[in-house]
Amino acid sequence: MSGGPISTSPWVVEIWDYQHKMISITVPWNTGTRAQQGATLHRDSGCVYNWIILGDPNDSTNTKAFQCPTDGQADSTTPAQQLRNNGLTTIDDVVAVQVTASPVKPGG
Amino acid sequence: VAPTLDGSSPAAVYNDANNTTTSVVTASFTPPSGAVIVAKAATADSATLAVSSITSSGPTMTSRVSNAAASHCALAIYTGIGTGAAITVTANFTGTGAQRALVVEVWTSAQLAATPATHQLASSATGAPSDTITTTGTGSVVSWLNPDWSAVDGTSRTYRSSATETGYHFISLFYTFYSAYQAAASAGSQTYGLTAPTGQTWNLAAIEIQASGSAPAIPPILTMPTRRA
Numbered sequence: 001m002s003g004g005p006i007s008t009s010p011w012v013v014e015i016w017d018y019q020h021k022m023i024s025i026t027v028p029w030n031t032g033t034r035a036q037q038g039a040t041l042h043r044d045s046g047c048v049y050n051w052i053i054l055g056d057p058n059d060s061t062n063t064k065a066f067q068c069p070t071d072g073q074a075d076s077t078t079p080a081q082q083l084r085n086n087g088l089t090t091i092d093d094v095v096a097v098q099v100t101a102s103p104v105k106p107g108g
Numbered sequence: 109v110a111p112t113l114d115g116s117s118p119a120a121v122y123n124d125a126n127n128t129t130t131s132v133v134t135a136s137f138t139p140p141s142g143a144v145i146v147a148k149a150a151t152a153d154s155a156t157l158a159v160s161s162i163t164s165s166g167p168t169m170t171s172r173v174s175n176a177a178a179s180h181c182a183l184a185i186y187t188g189i190g191t192g193a194a195i196t197v198t199a200n201f202t203g204t205g206a207q208r209a210l211v212v213e214v215w216t217s218a219q220l221a222a223t224p225a226t227h228q229l230a231s232s233a234t235g236a237p238s239d240t241i242t243t244t245g246t247g248s249v250v251s252w253l254n255p256d257w258s259a260v261d262g263t264s265r266t267y268r269s270s271a272t273e274t275g276y277h278f279i280s281l282f283y284t285f286y287s288a289y290q291a292a293a294s295a296g297s298q299t300y301g302l303t304a305p306t307g308q309t310w311n312l313a314a315i316e317i318q319a320s321g322s323a324p325a326i327p328p329i330l331t332m333p334t335r336r337a
Contacts, residue, residue, distance in 0.1 A: 006124060008280035015120050016274060018113045049119050057135035058196055096128075101119035102135040 005092055007031065013052070015101045021047035023068050023101050027083075029091040036091050038080040043068035049101035054088075057100055060107025064088070067105070110247040110291065111218035111317045113274075114143060118197070120275045121210040126282065129157060132210045133198045139190025144215040144317055145169070147186045148275075149199035150208065150255035152283035154182040157206035159199060162186035166195035173313045177230035180311045181255035181283055187220060187315065211275040211287040213251060219320045221245070228313035234258060237286075237301035237310035238268065245318035248292040252300050252314035256284040258307060266304040284308070292316065 010028040017023075021044040028037045041052060050070075055063035064086050069076050088094050118134035132149075139145055147169060151157035154176040162169050167188040176182040188197075199210040227241040237254045253275070256262070262276060262284045275287030292298045300314055 003126070005126070006279055006282065011124070012278070013122060014276060016276075017119070018115050018117045020272060023119075048115060053135065056133055058133065092125075095124040097125070098121050098123040098130075098132045100121040100132075100135060106135075 006095060011091055011095060013099050015049065017048040019046065023047050023049045023052065025052045025066065027091065027094055034090040034092060036080055036083055036088060036094055039066065039078040039083060040075050041066055041068045041078065042075045045071040048103055051102045051105050053100050053102050053106060055097045057102050057106050063106045065105045109217040110319050111215040111249045114140065114214040114216045116140065117214045118212050122277050124207045124279055126152065126207050127205045129201050129203055129205050131198050131200045132208055134196050134210065134212050136194050136196050138194045139214040140216055141190055141192035143190035144218040144220055145188040145190055146213045146215065146251045146315065146317065147197050147210065148253040148287055149210045150181050150183040150253060150285055151201060152181055152207040153257065154178065154180050157201050157203035157208060158182050159184040160202045161200045162197065163200065164188055164195050164197045166193055167191055172224060172315050173226040173228050175228040175230055175311045175313055177311055180230050180257045180309055183253055183255055183311060183313050185313055185315050190214065207279055207282050209275065209277055209285045211253065213274055213289065215249065215317050217320050218317050221318055225316040226314065230311035231309055234307050234309055236303050236306045237308055237312050238299060239301055239312040240297045240299050241314045241316065242297050243292045243316045244295050245316065245322040246294060247319040247322060249289050249317045250292050250298050250300055250314050251289040251317055252312060254286040254301060254310050254312045257309040259283050260305045260307045262286065262305055264304060265302055268299055268301045268303055271300065
């Protein structure tokens with residue numbers, strides 16, 4: 001109900017599949033500079049989704065895809081620099097497009 | 109057989125930029141032929157962003173219930189029938205911008221009544237969301253959503269009627285989005301919503317998904333007079 005950009009860190013997106021198994025991305029960010037501070041990726045073993053997708057998941061040229069852990073693997077982290085290399089410098093860059101999940105990488 | 113949430117159901121989609129109105133779209137998925145597709149969309153603020161339509165790249169999607177009360181979130185539920193072909197589902201919006209969400213569920217062993225039972229209700233005061241829908245089939249499922257305009261943190265959330273969650277998204281100060289379904293074994297009044305957290309400015313909407321081949325709750329009684337020889 002507020003105006004303005006999101007203001008609370010971290011930004012968290014959790015998505016469940018039909019078995020109620022979850023895949024998620026967590027992006028902490030500096031509330032002063034709004035710089036993102038990397039991402040943590042989580043996936044419940046057996047979840048049908050394997051990728052977190054920023055952007056249209058049906059357009060492989062304009063999406064950013066993050067592979068989540070495979071069955072039995074611990075959460076993985078993506079360094080802030082790697083996100084910056086993908087054009088995601090601030091939290092506003094991260095939330096500028098839609099987020100969803102997919103069993104496969106777009107275009108893969 | 110009661111409706112079953114199918115593994116082809118695509119992942120929920122969220123857009124947390126509140127200065128754009130762009131559509132949100134699912135990844136491609138393939139609902140089985142005859143499956144019931146339930147698409148539920150919401151925005152963080154009815155004053156700045158409305159759900160204008162939900163469409164698919166395949167079957168026609170039909171509007172079933174919506175709600176855009178002032179000083180609440182906006183929401184809509186659409187349905188379609190799968191053909192066995194791969195499709196995407198898109199939620200479209202009009203306004204100046206707000207966070208938005210789309211959850212699509214694919215139900216097999218399911219059917220829709222000619223006019224499916226639906227219900228919606230917006231809160232008149234803050235509290236825990238609660239509404240009722242009157243179902244007409246046996247062994248049905250009630251699918252529903254609840255966006256909270258007060259954006260209460262739902263980390264410790266409790267669903268009424270043992271509902272199963274299909275979507276949750278919390279953006280502090282903006283909105284909290286809930287999507288769920290629950291069994292409705294017998295025809296009649298079904299309570300849905302959450303008991304916690306309280307303090308929500310909620311609006312609820314629900315639709316009945318019937319079991320395929322389900323008979324009316326009270327079948328007609330046919331009698332034939334005995335014929336004399």
